[in-house]
Amino acid sequence: MTLLRSWVESANSADTPFPLNNLPYGVFSTDSETMPRCGVAIGDQIFDLFKAESDGLVDLGAAVFDVPYWNEVMDLGAESWTALRARLIELLAEGAEALPDYLVAQADVTMQMPFKVAEFTDFYAGKHHAMNVGTMFRGPENALPPNWLHIPIGYNGRASTVVVSGTDIVRPNGQTKAPDAEMPSFGPCKRLDIELEMGAIIGGANAMGDPVTVQQADDMIFGYVLLNDWSARDIQAWEYQPLGPFQAKAFATSISPWIVTKEALEPFRTRTPEREKELLPHLVEPGPMLYDIDLEVTMAPKGKAATVIARTNYDRMYYSAAQQLAHHATSGCAMNVGDLIGSGTISGPEKSERGSLLELTWGGKEPMTLETGETRTFIEDGDTLTLAGAAKGEGYQIGFGTCVGTILPAKTFPQ
Amino acid sequence: MTLLRSWVESANSADTPFPLNNLPYGVFSTDSETMPRCGVAIGDQIFDLFKAESDGLVDLGAAVFDVPYWNEVMDLGAESWTALRARLIELLAEGAEALPDYLVAQADVTMQMPFKVAEFTDFYAGKHHAMNVGTMFRGPENALPPNWLHIPIGYNGRASTVVVSGTDIVRPNGQTKAPDAEMPSFGPCKRLDIELEMGAIIGGANAMGDPVTVQQADDMIFGYVLLNDWSARDIQAWEYQPLGPFQAKAFATSISPWIVTKEALEPFRTRTPEREKELLPHLVEPGPMLYDIDLEVTMAPKGKAATVIARTNYDRMYYSAAQQLAHHATSGCAMNVGDLIGSGTISGPEKSERGSLLELTWGGKEPMTLETGETRTFIEDGDTLTLAGAAKGEGYQIGFGTCVGTILPAKTFPQ
Incomplete structure (x- = not known):
């Protein structure tokens, strides 16, 4: 495995923690959008999954990003986990259409608890x-x-x-x-x-x-x-x-x-x-x-x-x-x-x-x-x-x- | 304190665990009504709080009996706990109008978990x-x-x-x-x-x-x-x-x-x-x-x-x-x-x-x-x-x- 390249330029570096290979899941809010939303980190940006799902770019068969935690995605099961990751790689890979409107700079957000802890x-x-x-x-x-x-x-x-x-x-x-x-x-x-x-x-x-x-x-x-x-x-x-x-x-x-x-x-x-x-x-x-x-x-x-x-x-x-x-x-x-x-x-x-x-x-x-x-x-x-x-x-x-x-x-x- | 009497006759006994003095809270279902509902025990009966709230007999300012657990009542705070108990005593006391349509025999129910256990x-x-x-x-x-x-x-x-x-x-x-x-x-x-x-x-x-x-x-x-x-x-x-x-x-x-x-x-x-x-x-x-x-x-x-x-x-x-x-x-x-x-x-x-x-x-x-x-x-x-x-x-x-x-x-x- 080597670096997978993204149209998000900051993700194409040996030093970024969040290249396309990673795609970790979090929940964030901003000063202007205080409602927490799910997102995925890519380079120094976050791809907004609430917005992506609302606009039909991501569809797991049921709305799962209308809540500010990842439990509903987990609940869908491993096949959906794989499908989501595959779709995100497709959307964020180099060569795919750039979607700058769906990006939020990590520097501008407050990170929230990514999931509801059961026990x-x-x-x-x-x-x-x-x-x-x-x-x-x-x-x-x-x-x-x-x-x-x-x-x-x-x-x-x-x-x-x-x-x-x-x-x-x-x-x-x-x-x-x-x-x-x-x-x-x-x-x-x-x-x-x-x-x-x-x-x-x-x-x-x-x-x-x-x-x-x-x-x-x-x-x-x-x-x-x-x-x-x-x-x-x-x-x-x-x-x-x-x-x-x-x-x-x-x-x-x-x-x-x-x-x-x-x-x-x-x-x-x-x-x-x-x-x-x-x-x-x-x-x-x-x-x-x-x-x-x-x-x-x-x-x-x-x-x-x-x-x-x-x-x-x-x-x-x-x-x-x-x-x-x-x-x-x-x-x-x-x-x-x-x-x-x-x-x-x-x-x-x-x-x-x-x-x-x-x-x-x-x-x-x-x-x-x-x-x-x-x-x-x-x-x-x-x-x-x-x-x-x-x-x-x-x-x-x-x-x-x-x-x-x-x-x-x-x-x-x-x- | 002595026995408080109810129009539910089975509650007026020294032997019943559930006289008007008690009024314990549970969640029950029946073979014909499988959706679990909140209720209060009175004698050998249960007073159906889902039905009582739906019909306006019980009103805590917010719907709390549309869910099959007592957490929402708890969440309202101690004043509401007191108000609910007072209202139930009023409704179930001897002399109040009998409301047989709101009663379900305990013999006919399956009891469910009364609340969602957080930890x-x-x-x-x-x-x-x-x-x-x-x-x-x-x-x-x-x-x-x-x-x-x-x-x-x-x-x-x-x-x-x-x-x-x-x-x-x-x-x-x-x-x-x-x-x-x-x-x-x-x-x-x-x-x-x-x-x-x-x-x-x-x-x-x-x-x-x-x-x-x-x-x-x-x-x-x-x-x-x-x-x-x-x-x-x-x-x-x-x-x-x-x-x-x-x-x-x-x-x-x-x-x-x-x-x-x-x-x-x-x-x-x-x-x-x-x-x-x-x-x-x-x-x-x-x-x-x-x-x-x-x-x-x-x-x-x-x-x-x-x-x-x-x-x-x-x-x-x-x-x-x-x-x-x-x-x-x-x-x-x-x-x-x-x-x-x-x-x-x-x-x-x-x-x-x-x-x-x-x-x-x-x-x-x-x-x-x-x-x-x-x-x-x-x-x-x-x-x-x-x-x-x-x-x-x-x-x-x-x-x-x-x-x-x-x-x-x-x-x-x-x-």
């Missing part, structure tokens, strides 16, 4: 992350829980606080307890962290009681986004026994605004790493279901330049989203269109590849020095954290754009 | 249950986790598999590992259990970033149902470390079909038990926010009579739903109309008051003998489990009806 599940499926965290908390001998190599460990998160990139994040309050304190105390989180993740968006459904195979699970995935699972480590430490993280994760999860489709990522499929213990048959990947996607995290103190604090790749994960989804449905749990599955923190074997500050600063014991000269253990008010990602082809890339969040000071409690 | 959170807020389970797993000295007396421990559950009473439950498959086995295995759950709980239905919302006080939380609760948090104990034991229960709970949660409103329960408010450790101020109850509700569990092998296996009361809980909800929002987690909060298993101090088979049979070590002569440790295929509950007043009761589920054999995996 959100987060996993813990990166082995380097699990080893790092486990080593810190339980020592290297007991780092991995006994189940870890046999099932992708996951927990249900909170869908109501999944927000689009650019949304400011209020530092959460919560209950914590210092190891030497007799009583817990309440106040702003002091160990606020990120988790670098990919999010898989489920575009299909299974009936309650009917599990799915790993292949069926892969077929149900509509696309991927970058995902930052903001985490309050001090709140988490106090609350998570015995039933898992709760308020430490519930306050916010950010996603990038563009859904990169599975079809766009097809050339970048790769196998999960070699198994250290054989998986039971229901979780074995029938083919490569992970993706080779370069990932990067930057941190910028308020008003200052950003420093790259981590670089890694999605291919570091031990379990693919398809395996996670298959496991999610083993009990007969019904999955629905719009469900969001977080990969778990993506860290690589090198220190520079760690996808959380918890790991990067080893529990706050090894502060980082930013390029601005400031040091950080965890996130301070005003800091902006940005995830970025792209799959790199020959002369083109499939970019995800960025997933950005700036931390605002905690509010007085209660309001 | 489901389950708690672990009964101290007797936590002590029993903790004693079994960690010994009596370490039974309660250190955080337990300071925050209501909860975890996010799965909304997609909350089903109405009467829905059959397929025994889940899952991965388990025997303590002496080298590798895990996969197959039908062998330790299938119930959890006797109350569910609180959230009728209000808070914005992301804005926590709520315990009083605000109580004001946000629309009503209560019985809730059975079906649990696969063997799957749970293998998966729950370190991030909590997942597939062990995801396959099904049953609720009773009638939402008993907070207003109907008002005479039965009671305080949570005395604190063993002082709570931090943000979790202190400003008034009685628990309820005196008698609860009962029965078990019936296929085709055989039911045996009462547990009797207890909702007042055994250490935390109220209002405290749970306030804790849920401490981090700024946005709560929404239609959120469902499970109380956690309700057990009392006596052995006969234990709300799960895990406790009743002490981890399967002490089988129960049913009145049919059969013994049980955990649930067998074909067994029917029924929760029932009622607040008992002088000469009347506020009944919840029942929450029933029958277990079907596990399916072959994968389908």
